[in-house]
Amino acid sequence: MAGLLWRRAGRGTVLLAALSLGAGCSDDPYNPPIFPFLASYKAQADSVPRVLDNLGWWTGFNDHTLNSLVETALAGSLNLSLAQERVIEARAARDSLPMAASLSPSARVQRERVDGGSDLTRSEATLGFDWLLDIYGARRAQIEAAGARIEVADAEVDAARLLLLLNLANAYVDLRFQQNSLHLRRAELRSRGQTLDLVKSLFEGDAATRIDVVRARALVSETRAELPGIEAAIAGLKNQIAVLSGRIPGLPMIDLDARTPQPRPSLSPQVGIPADLLRNRPDIRIAERSYYAALRDVKTATAALYPQLSLGGTLSLASLSGSRTTDYVFGPALRLPVLPVSGQRASVELRESRVRQAHTGWRIAVLEAIGEVESALTNYEASGKARRDAQETVRLYTEAVNLTRESVTRDGGTVRDLIDAERNLSVANIGLANALRQLGRSYIALNVSLGAGNSYGSAPQIAAK
Template sequence: MTGQGRRRASRAFSVLTGLALLAGCSDVPYDAPAFSFLSSYKSAQAGAPVLLSNANWWKSFNDPTLDALIETGLAGNLSLDIARERVTEAEAIQRSVPQSAFLSPRAGVRGERDENGRTDTRASASLGFDWIVDIYGGRRAQIDAAGARIEVADAEVDAARLLLLLNIANAYVDLRYQQASLALRQSELASRRQTLELIERLQQGNAATQVDVVKARALVSETRSEIPAIRAAIDAARNEIAVLSGKVPGTLGIDLDKGVRQPRVSLSPEVGIPADLLRNRPDIRVAERRYYAAFRDVAAARADLYPQLSLSGTITRSSLSGAAGTEYFFGPALTFPILPNTARRANVEQRESLVRQTHTQWKLTVLEAIRDVETSLADYAAALSAQRSAEETVRLYKEVVTLTRQIVTRDGATIRDLIDAEQNVSSANTTLAATLRRAGRSFVALNVNLGSGHGAGEPG
């Protein structure tokens, strides 16, 4: 190396060292956002938050049909497939970040004819080398931000999985509610027909009036008119479940008429608050990773404000009609940003604003998660209490109907008493079915809001 070359290399090394020292002072460490959960929950007054281990919460229904539907849905849901593909897309985006070092080979052959008509063959091959020195961590920041967006996409898969569990479980609870309603209407129809026959017999003995007969017939007709809408709701729930499972309606392959009963749960409402809500809730993880990605984007934008140092070189081998030669080149290059630097500084300010926005969004997401959990706990506790009362109401009204039937024939009660008693049983049964539906849906909502089951169906 010549003296001039050594001086050039020495100056480049001095510049590189100075920039490296400056870069070391400009790297701002990342502090993950934190939230004090213990003082935020109403239930925390009784003690510290606890870990609710309820990953496969739907199995608390003890319903093999629901278990099969969940398994089918996790394997075939199309929205879940789309979410998984977004992870693949995010991984590809990270790989597309420009490399810090790369080779650029070139080769070519051509023929040239001189003034005497002779043809000379000229061949050349070169290998170029470029290395961009990542002094300010711009490229590293780009890779980190892209990695955070992979984690965002991965958390969104968990969110899609929770949404699927919510939708399938709710659709199944609704289906069983409609099927129970159909059974109730059919049983009620049979009971009212029986009452109509009794009233018609009493009319023949002048113990009932024509008005009583007409009212009994109207009740039979009223009950019959409610059945078609319930059947349509059952079909709609079946179709919803099929589509959620990735199947064409009518091709689900799971018998939804087998063992028809409304799902019941008995989990105590005093489940506490899981201390790892931050980890369980995919939306909170999405918000935190978006904040981190925005934070790293600022570092990448700031790196563009400073000069860029690169080392490059080429080796060229050429020949002309048998005569060959080799040329070498290697040296540093320092690229300065265009001045004035207004546009790039504005880009940094924009990125910094996005950091503040994403941090605020994270705090909002956490607050909304706490609200969701507390609301779900209250709703679930209320639904269980209402369910117990509704069950007792049905039992008592059924007893009233039995006693009224016995004394009507002995003139101890009127036909109106019997009709009223049957209507009370019908209303009580309808209320119980709706209460069971509410309890089931509130149990589903509670677990989804806790983030339980976010990893369901994943290997390992």
């Protein structure tokens, strides 16, 4: 029976298959997109490619507390855990794709009573087999697209890790800034209290006016009024750090109250050459792999325009009260696309448009990456200069306060000069603290814009072929 089916259907099927195969569906090799990087990029001329994926740039702050926070957050972040689950989902989606060959066994046993009171036992067993010939590479394209989406999910994990590092490091730098500001305000409160006592004593000796006393008291009140807002900001940043670490705010964790100087980067960021961005930045890898997946989707949609050839058959065993029969069928099958094919062609055009969109998205991602690195380099250099100038300003105003205080006690200066000098020193101290904060944040932004640290602590990934 099977031989008869093969002889009758085989010639026509083989002929149609040959014609469809002759229609061709070339599988051109994939050429990754190339971006013409600008020659004005600020990296050094003698730079060589650097792999920055696992660079622990935060250790450049030489802050053990920050290092511990990073390890804790990477282990406990819920956002990172969510991104990792999406990788598992993408892998399951690939593994759930239909296989080229499939078996479909089935069996049934039935007991019947016929006229006359006798019982009959009917049993059937069927084994189906189907093998789809992937002439146009549709299934291979589906697998490749699914593999690319796994790589997209992997890169999204790296992007989530990079975002976590950015938010955590910024929150820590801001926390130390607020704590230093609180320390400065309390020191200023003590200093202005001493000035108020001095002005009161001078007022009692008719060496100061009532206006001087009021101004000195106002400065004390002004400084005291700033403390609650700073304390609230410190509490909010602690809560933010706890949430980023996957912990409930308020529960004990790493001690963040210890008196610690504001973090200062001690290492020069490794910029490398522009092409490094293609390997280091997760967003660019996501865009490139999305582009590749879109190309593979076009391949799948195009294959649907042509006939599909498969080989299949069934083997059936039946038994009726001890009497057995065997039947089998084997032969090719040709599935023709639904006519008219305008819907399928529109599907191809849709996916081709998505390819163009993905390519444009990749170019946008590269352009934005270059812009971010350029801006981050400029900001980091400017922050370093601002910090040096702020340090010199604090030194000069500190000297001015000491000289003015000595002058007032010797009746050589006025109380107003002392109050103005203290106000200037207060502004200079906060300016220095803010300059250190901006230096730390610009160092963080530069490293994150380079994609550094995005794979820190993760298992090594196998490069896509």
